Amino acid sequence: MKNKTWLGLIFLAIFTVILSGCNFSSSDKKEDEDKKEESTGTDKTEDKGEDKAEESAGQVLRVSASAEIPTMDSTKAHDGVAFNVLNNTNEGLYRQDENNESILALAEKHEENEDGTVHTFTLKETTWSNGDPVTAADFEYAWKRVMKDAGAYNYMLATAGIKNSEAIMDEEMDADELGIKATGDYTLEVTLEGPNPLFKTLLAFPTFLPQNQKFVEEQGDQYALEAENVLANGPFVLTKWTHEQGWTMEKNADYWDADNVKLDEIEVYVVKEPSTGANLYETDKLDRTVLTSALVDQYADNPDFKIEKESNIVFLRFNHGHPVLGNPEIRRAVNMAIDRDGLTDVILKDGSSPLYGVVAGGYYQSPDGEDYRELNGDINKGTPEEAKALWEKTLAELGETEVTVSINIADSESHKKVAEFLQAQLEDNLPGFKLDIKAVPFAQRLEIEKGITYDLSLSSWGPDYSDPMTYLDMWLKDGSANRMGYDNAKLNDLVADAYVDTDLSKRFETLLNIEKILLEEDAAIAPLYQTGTAILIQDKVKGLVKHPSGAEFSYKWTYIEE
Incomplete structure (x- = not known):
């Protein structure tokens, strides 16, 4: 710092x-x-779930972490x-x-x-x-x-x-x-x-x-x-914590708004393998569990199956110092060459939706109540034919006939699927483009990004707070979240202005313009999709509040319908 x-x-x-x-x-x-989905759930976790299921009654919520x-x-x-x-x-x-x-x-x-x-x-x-x-x-x-x-x-x-x-x-x-x-x-x-x-x-x-x-x-x-080493002053008190297995939160009778807290207890189980979570759900040991794309088809017709829209985004970073990828028109062609509908509907199948902007849709409204994503629309959306024409024209101007680059990804199941899809799309739609996939452990992927020692990198971002700025200030010059060598003085100035502008309508217009500079002017990244989550949840669970930013869940208003 x-x-x-x-x-x-x-x-x-x-x-x-x-x-x-x-x-x-x-x-x-x-x-x-x-x-974590690649880990195997333990018998100990399942045994614990059986014991707790026998004890559970009334206003008890059972979820996984x-x-x-x-x-x-x-x-x-x-x-x-x-x-x-x-x-x-x-x-x-x-x-x-x-x-x-x-x-x-x-x-x-x-x-x-x-x-x-x-x-x-x-x-x-x-x-x-x-x-x-x-x-x-x-x-x-x-x-x-x-x-x-x-x-x-x-x-x-x-x-x-x-x-x-x-x-x-x-x-x-x-x-x-x-x-x-x-x-x-x-x-x-x-x-x-x-x-x-x-x-x-x-x-x-x-x-x-x-x-x-x-x-x-x-x-x-x-x-x-x-x-025993923590205090509570909120709706619940942490009363049990068995490391690597789970924890229990019980209603705080001394909470100032205790009359509006309906749950008596929340049992949380550490479930590292989604198939284990699905098994615990089927045997009535969990009230809510998350599914992966591999399990979606199996449970799609289950009445408890639900899709939840998320505010996280997944995108491609470009190394702006690369001799070819450093060109904005090359980056624009890459953007236009990717079929995002095929990616979300055929490969992911988990409720993720195509994204042509850096700010997620459905969460951030203008002072007039209009959605940020709808106001700025789809940026750099095109056809494979348009992508090919722009690619060939720009590549010729650069004096190149073919380009071989690599993509830096985490060694997770979903990232490998996404990378393979991108490989096929880019090699099919952009003549002379060759993409090598380099899967590394998650922590190493981040280190490679920090050093900007990659060509392309598959990355993701989740908001900290409920404002478009949480996606837009990532791209400041020399900011740690930038990780691309990207710099645009106009963007830097607009971010600074938006941080102190108390005229909310004017500020929102500034936020829209920041994204336009990033994508319309510079095609600095290639947004891919806004994430979704496939879940199973018991119909008796009511009032479970899921937030798009900050802490994910609030149980204060949750109750079990008996």
């Missing part, structure tokens, strides 16, 4: 995420899940599994509601000064699960701890515009100088560098949760590693 400009600092860590925003390992959430919880420390968590548990056992100033909007949670009142730089929060009088009061000091302690320990998501405080966060990341100021202070037991003051249109939205993200300083320090290096 050292010695970066203000602009670069704010976005530098965006690639670091959840298994889903957020982001790179989050954004590569689908890749991580694909890797693809991996163990790495940590329950909100200042260090950076993956989807941890975010889900934190979101349901803890509560911050705001939380996402059933419509994915940020609503007041522990904050009873939120006031701001005339220029939008000083925000004052009045807290509800609530308690931690050990009986201690939740105070404004708990927020001040936790947020400063994020900066002090250089947590994986410390950039979110800079994205929110909190005063001095950038200087702290650059080690020019101390974490204690962060623009947050408790001015009373239940009064919190947060100062921003300037007005920030994303501030309220970001406050629902798990990094902004409070922590009980006395408890954290008493636990020392054991904090957040076991169920």
